[in-house]
Amino acid sequence: MFQTKHDILPEQTHDEFAREEFCGTMRKFFTETLWPGNNDVYQGKQLPQFEARHGRKPQTRSEVKELMEETFYYRCSNLFGRVAQEQLWDTVGESIERQLPSLIEKARPKPDAIGSLELHPEMPMPKYIESVDIHVMPGNFHTELCEGDVYQGALYDRGVYYFAYGGMGAENDKLGVAMAGYVKSAFPDFKPKRIVDMGAGMGFSTLPWKDAYPEAEVYGVDIGAPMMRYAHARAESWGKKIHFSQQNAVETNFPDGFFDIVTHCLLTHEMPVKEIQRLFKEAYRLLAPGGMMVMDGGKHIKQDPDHELFSSWFTNNVNEPFASGMGRLDFEEALVKVGFEPDNIVYSGPMGPVYLKGMAANSVSGDKAKKQSAWGSAYTVAIK
Numbered sequence: 159m160f161q162t163k164h165d166i167l168p169e170q171t172h173d174e175f176a177r178e179e180f181c182g183t184m185r186k187f188f189t190e191t192l193w194p195g196n197n198d199v200y201q202g203k204q205l206p207q208f209e210a211r212h213g214r215k216p217q218t219r220s221e222v223k224e225l226m227e228e229t230f231y232y233r234c235s236n237l238f239g240r241v242a243q244e245q246l247w248d249t250v251g252e253s254i255e256r257q258l259p260s261l262i263e264k265a266r267p268k269p270d271a272i273g274s275l276e277l278h279p280e281m282p283m284p285k286y287i288e289s290v291d292i293h294v295m296p297g298n299f300h301t302e303l304c305e306g307d308v309y310q311g312a313l314y315d316r317g318v319y320y321f322a323y324g325g326m327g328a329e330n331d332k333l334g335v336a337m338a339g340y341v342k343s344a345f346p347d348f349k350p351k352r353i354v355d356m357g358a359g360m361g362f363s364t365l366p367w368k369d370a371y372p373e374a375e376v377y378g379v380d381i382g383a384p385m386m387r388y389a390h391a392r393a394e395s396w397g398k399k400i401h402f403s404q405q406n407a408v409e410t411n412f413p414d415g416f417f418d419i420v421t422h423c424l425l426t427h428e429m430p431v432k433e434i435q436r437l438f439k440e441a442y443r444l445l446a447p448g449g450m451m452v453m454d455g456g457k458h459i460k461q462d463p464d465h466e467l468f469s470s471w472f473t474n475n476v477n478e479p480f481a482s483g484m485g486r487l488d489f490e491e492a493l494v495k496v497g498f499e500p501d502n503i504v505y506s507g508p509m510g511p512v513y514l515k516g517m518a519a520n521s522v523s524g525d526k527a528k529k530q531s532a533w534g535s536a537y538t539v540a541i542k
């Protein structure tokens with residue numbers, strides 16, 4: 159398995175490659191085999207026992223949780239998933255530490271850059287970013303330990319590749335490609351002039367918009383300086399003209415009506431509901447009339463309590479404290495609150511998608527994703 163090379167992708171020695179592959183296969187085994195087995199344990203044993211005891215099905219997520227915690231399988235698979243994830247970051251991190259000084263040098267903006275990089279070191283970090291290492295990724299998205307630091311960016315680029323065991327594509331960009339492709343095919347006459355990707359990270363979800371609309375000016379915004387430095391160097395190395403800036407997506411410095419598309423991918427599940435609401439408000443402000451906010455996630459459908467439990471695995475086990483809240487948020491209601499008309503909200507996909515239904519959200523793609531309706535398999539477009 160190989161990622162597409164770019165100038166600041168960390169190199170791997172033979173042993174680093176072997177260890178990182180091992181971590182990737184552990185995660186894959188967890189998401190594709192071990193964790194889904196919980197469904198069999200629940201349906202085959204725990205649910206019938208509960209029904210026999212109480213004459214009804216469990217009604218809440220905590221009832222299902224209590225029931226599953228009686229089983230060794232559930233407790234053990236939670237532990238395995240947590241350890242596999244911690245081990246992945248630690249293993250990838252070792253190889254980045256070894257070559258960090260050279261990565262920092264390579265990432266320094268060049269005078270002949272085609273895109274741009276704007277940093278705001280004075281910017282306050284939101285509490286929800288500072289107080290928890292999301293995904294148990296040490297240092298989260300924002301930590302800087304030295305001048306020009308790109309460690310978090312490199313960790314995320316290589317780490318996500320193994321986290322999904324290549325499932326996000328050789329450029330970790332499958333979700334971005336799918337979202338931009340969906341908008342292009344669903345709205346063939348729409349010709350956006352300016353596009354911004356909020357929570358752009360490494361640019362996985364940003365660059366596909368430049369490929370889909372080469373004439374458009376494309377911007378990427380992220381809260382983390384190490385992410386933006388790394389994203390800038392990565393895009394430059396592939397000759398993609400993108401304007402990256404370190405900003406809080408809920409209060410950016412762009413003028414009203416500046417964009418035709420405001421997009422975000424894998425951002426809302428990391429934000430408290432109050433901040434998601436602010437993000438939608440900011441998107442509405444930034445859109446020109448007729449512009450679109452394009453996001454991952456589909457129409458809200460109330461989940462069964464067992465699905466609610468299984469889809470809150472990330473919240474319960476690997477420091478994604480807000481993923482469950484986001485899963486219960488009715489996006490349509492939240493979008494209407496900031497000014498979008500209900501009739502101007504369009505959902506992709508034929509199957510009434512749900513956020514995070516089932517487990518394995520990060521490992522499913524293609525046909526499996528269609529069946530499971532997980533992350534990345536559904537999009538919402540709100541037109542101003």
Ligand SMILES: C[S@@+](CC[C@H](N)C(=O)[O-])C[C@H]1O[C@@H](n2cnc3c(N)ncnc32)[C@H](O)[C@@H]1O
Pocket residue numbers: 284287299300333356357358359360361362363379380381382385405406407408422423424425428429
């Ligand atoms: C899971 S990553 C997704 C990155 C990218 N969109 C992708 O699809 O790969 C979430 C990103 O959102 C950023 N983020 C979180 N809160 C933010 C905020 N309030 N403003 C801007 N970026 C934010 C994080 O720094 C992180 O890079």
